[in-house]
Amino acid sequence: MREGPSISSLLEHPWLTVRVQLALGAIFVAAAIPKIADPPSFAHMIYNYRLVPGGVVNLAALWIPWVELLAGLALILGVWRRGAAFVVGLLLLVFIAAVGINLARGHAIDCGCFDVRDAGKTETERLADMRWVVLRDAGMLLLVGQLLFATRGGRPQPEPEAGRRQAGSPGSPDPVP
């Protein structure tokens, strides 16, 4: 009798891994572009978080968007996948902590995640947005977890063809013993 696929084999399935990679990559590239286009506005956003010393605000505003962009591109192109996933995971942890601390303080801020302009929202709207941002980033962190799981131990680059074979397409050898 054939056993069904295990959770582990589903999680490391190349079909899923490729899509997670592309989704995370696209999200981080989209998040980086407005910040790179307007560093002073992003510096203003970072300042509003009240977490970074004044002398470091500008350096963070210049550097973080490029880390996002390069990590996002690496995921899209499928190069240095594991390193890029680590960086993306680290960024998400920092973002969750930054927004979470301000939520705990009751300090309403614009997230500055995808748009660095002042959104002109009320305090209540901003706090609601911040709760959503924490949830959204936690969801993305799960995606990063999937990527790290699927690429553990130097597993090879997923190929769509390999994905079809693993799914047991007709005419292909069944990889499941």
Added chain:
Amino acid sequence: MIAAAVCAIVSNVLAGPQRRLAWAGTIPPSSGTPAGRTTPAGQSAATPAPSAGETSFPPHPDKPWVEIPGDAAASLHARGDVVFLDARRTAAYREGHIARARPFSVWESDVDDKVRAFFAEGHEPSAPILVYCSGGDCEDSHILAQKLFLAGFDNVLVYKDGFPDWQKRGLSTTKGASP
């Protein structure tokens, strides 16, 4: 990480003046803890904030700024001899600003040069200077006030409700890159 740092350096070097950031931030601590100059001996630390409609604005060397309401800002503007400085981004300034206000965006790399140049123009240090931004929780005007205070100006007034309030009052505004 290193590649990101190199890209950040190159992009900042190539950026235009309104997109460029100073390498080391010169942003003072957030409001509530203004970094002050040494208070002269015997100087009272409690300078009362001008009330609405007040027309006298004495210097306040004990603190970087005093917040004023829209009525007081309007009366200062009507005097015609008070300098108004706009702390918002240059793009926002171009879209509309208080008539005669000068652009002094605190988030652009040339703000410290502008403050130095402003000081070199020889303005009376105790004459009122009004700074404003977007009202609400915008603190750009407070940051600019702090810079002006540290440059030696003792009478910086922050129009706390800022440009949105000015517009709501139907007072005179101008568009474009110059005052």
